[in-house]
Amino acid sequence: MFAVHVEKLVKIYDNRRVLDGVNLDVPEGEFYALMGPNGSGKTTLASIIAAVKTQDSGIVEVYKNKPAQAKEFIGYVPQENFSSPKLSGGENLMYFANLLGYSRRQANQLVVEMLQNVGLSEEADKRVAKYSGGMRKRLEIATAIFPGIKVLILDEPTTGLDPTARRAFFNMIQEIMDKKTSIILITHIGSDAELASRVGLMDNGKMIAEGTPDELKRKHAVEDAITVETAMKSDSVVSVLKDYSINGKVTESEVGYKIYSRNGDKILADMVRSLDQAGQRVMRIEMARPTLEDVFFRLTERHLQEAIE
Amino acid sequence: MRQISAGYTKAIKELLREKAALFWTIAWPIIWVLIGSFSFTGSAPQGVIPYIKGSIAISMMVFALMIAGMSNLPASIAGDRANGLLAKLKSMPIKPYKDFLGRISAVITLSLLAAALVIVIGIAVGARFTGTGIEILQAIGFVFLVICASAGVGLIAGTLIKNLQGAIMTGVGIAVITSAISGLFAPYEVLPVPLQVFSRVYPISSAQASIVHLLAGPDMVAYNPLTSGQITLTIALSFAFLFAGTVLYSRLGWKLD
Numbered sequence: 001m002f003a004v005h006v007e008k009l010v011k012i013y014d015n016r017r018v019l020d021g022v023n024l025d026v027p028e029g030e031f032y033a034l035m036g037p038n039g040s041g042k043t044t045l046a047s048i049i050a051a052v053k054t055q056d057s058g059i060v061e062v063y064k065n066k067p068a069q070a071k072e073f074i075g076y077v078p079q080e081n082f083s084s085p086k087l088s089g090g091e092n093l094m095y096f097a098n099l100l101g102y103s104r105r106q107a108n109q110l111v112v113e114m115l116q117n118v119g120l121s122e123e124a125d126k127r128v129a130k131y132s133g134g135m136r137k138r139l140e141i142a143t144a145i146f147p148g149i150k151v152l153i154l155d156e157p158t159t160g161l162d163p164t165a166r167r168a169f170f171n172m173i174q175e176i177m178d179k180k181t182s183i184i185l186i187t188h189i190g191s192d193a194e195l196a197s198r199v200g201l202m203d204n205g206k207m208i209a210e211g212t213p214d215e216l217k218r219k220h221a222v223e224d225a226i227t228v229e230t231a232m233k234s235d236s237v238v239s240v241l242k243d244y245s246i247n248g249k250v251t252e253s254e255v256g257y258k259i260y261s262r263n264g265d266k267i268l269a270d271m272v273r274s275l276d277q278a279g280q281r282v283m284r285i286e287m288a289r290p291t292l293e294d295v296f297f298r299l300t301e302r303h304l305q306e307a308i309e
Numbered sequence: 310m311r312q313i314s315a316g317y318t319k320a321i322k323e324l325l326r327e328k329a330a331l332f333w334t335i336a337w338p339i340i341w342v343l344i345g346s347f348s349f350t351g352s353a354p355q356g357v358i359p360y361i362k363g364s365i366a367i368s369m370m371v372f373a374l375m376i377a378g379m380s381n382l383p384a385s386i387a388g389d390r391a392n393g394l395l396a397k398l399k400s401m402p403i404k405p406y407k408d409f410l411g412r413i414s415a416v417i418t419l420s421l422l423a424a425a426l427v428i429v430i431g432i433a434v435g436a437r438f439t440g441t442g443i444e445i446l447q448a449i450g451f452v453f454l455v456i457c458a459s460a461g462v463g464l465i466a467g468t469l470i471k472n473l474q475g476a477i478m479t480g481v482g483i484a485v486i487t488s489a490i491s492g493l494f495a496p497y498e499v500l501p502v503p504l505q506v507f508s509r510v511y512p513i514s515s516a517q518a519s520i521v522h523l524l525a526g527p528d529m530v531a532y533n534p535l536t537s538g539q540i541t542l543t544i545a546l547s548f549a550f551l552f553a554g555t556v557l558y559s560r561l562g563w564k565l566d
Contacts, residue, residue, distance in 0.1 A: 080393030
């Protein structure tokens with residue numbers, strides 16, 4: 001069953017098609033990442049699914065209802081920090097629990113649970129103005145995971161967080177969500193999108209590719225980058241490496257040589273053996289797996305970071 | 310009801326924790342009550358001075374109500390829009406009018422608190438009031454009209470001006486300028502004729518004149534604001550402001566497209 005179904009979605013701002021015939025299906029319980037640069041339309045798409053904005057044409061359904069009729073299933077965390085800095089974490093959550101119509105007793109209980117879920121029990125009485133960026137985002141996630149939420153939409157939740165806080169954030173998301181909750185993550189960070197079970201790449205209002213992270217890398221022929229450092233640079237090293245390079249090219253760098261290859265993990269041991277047989281001592285070997293940013297580059301001829309700038 | 314009380318609790322806590330809002334709504338009018346009571350009583354006869362002070366306290370109370378409605382309310386709306394809360398609320402199963410009722414209830418609470426404090430300070434520095442029980446009730450009715458008109462202007466500013474600082478400054482600007490040109494800060498007699506007309510039409514200055522007439526005596530007002538025509542105009546325009554503000558806020562305040 002699809003938690004979210006989007007078909008031929010079009011949204012126009014100032015005569016510009018911000019969304020241009022987008023299709024998307026997110027099954028129940030899936031962790032789906034929408035990745036693309038600023039202006040690609042991903043935030044607009046998320047805000048239409050979240051019933052914040054309306055489309056000009058096309059179909060959007062959340063559990064077979066229009067988003068405006070499915071608000072009780074939707075937990076939306078916009079990109080901006082919306083929690084009140086003048087209230088404490090507990091007071092902010094109580095505000096949302098009351099808005100959702102819980103009785104005083106239920107609300108008190110839920111606030112304690114939610115704070116515990118996002119690891120903020122100790123900071124419940126502290127004003128949000130004194131929270132770190134990561135703590136504030138965790139609090140805002142808590143406002144979107146009240147019981148009954150089936151689709152969690154997170155718009156750039158890790159912006160401004162350091163890598164450790166980002167990892168901790170996703171661990172928390174995986175821990176607190178049950179298997180039936182679908183998550184739609186909006187991001188321009190490839191390593192965040194890698195954590196999703198499926199990724200949709202967006203550019204200029206269109207869905208340009210979709211699949212699991214591995215499928216996307218395979219399908220769009222993105223190779224592993226292998227850097228080899230030998231005791232001495234020589235033609236025989238180049239000659240060995242050529243046989244393993246996908247296009248026969250070997251690039252010399254300051255410290256050694258670089259080649260590109262598919263299935264790098266499978267050829268690595270054989271390559272080291274061949275170099276050894278050719279009398280070359282390998283000092284260091286490093287393989288960088290392709291990223292979703294590389295896939296984006298392959299599809300658009302632009303680096304994601306350049307597109308964002 | 311829980312949704313209204315949620316909005317009310319949030320808004321009142323935020324207002325009471327915002328030092329700038331407390332200063333402009335409560336401290337600033339009180340400062341003017343103190344300055345006015347000691348500096349502007351001039352060479353008036355001793356018996357009249359307590360009622361002049363009463364009239365000053367009433368004017369400053371009205372100014373406090375104006376600031377609460379015209380500046381604090383749009384600040385609350387624009388602030389929540391700027392930090393993404395309205396987008397979040399729009400994705401939740403709640404109605405804009407419930408949010409509106411919560412916000413406006415908080416502003417009314419702060420307004421009444423400010424009004425009470427200004428009057429208490431006025432009395433402490435020698436302000437005296439006249440008026441029977443009925444007249445006090447009528448004056449409270451005019452206070453309510455000031456709140457309605459100010460909140461209406463505040464809702465319009467908060468809806469149309471998306472920027473937080475812009476909304477606050479516009480609200481303060483409207484409050485200060487209309488107070489100055491409608492005779493809230495200066496005697497009605499010294500205003501040029503067009504501004505005297507404005508003073509009678511503008512529901513807030515008309516309500517202020519009515520409150521002064523009822524509680525400080527008719528001698529403190531240069532015209533009779535309690536004629537049936539004048540009262541009808543004041544009531545109609547106060548509710549018109551509130552109605553216009555409510556409609557605009559409900560239709561456009563949450564519009565994010």
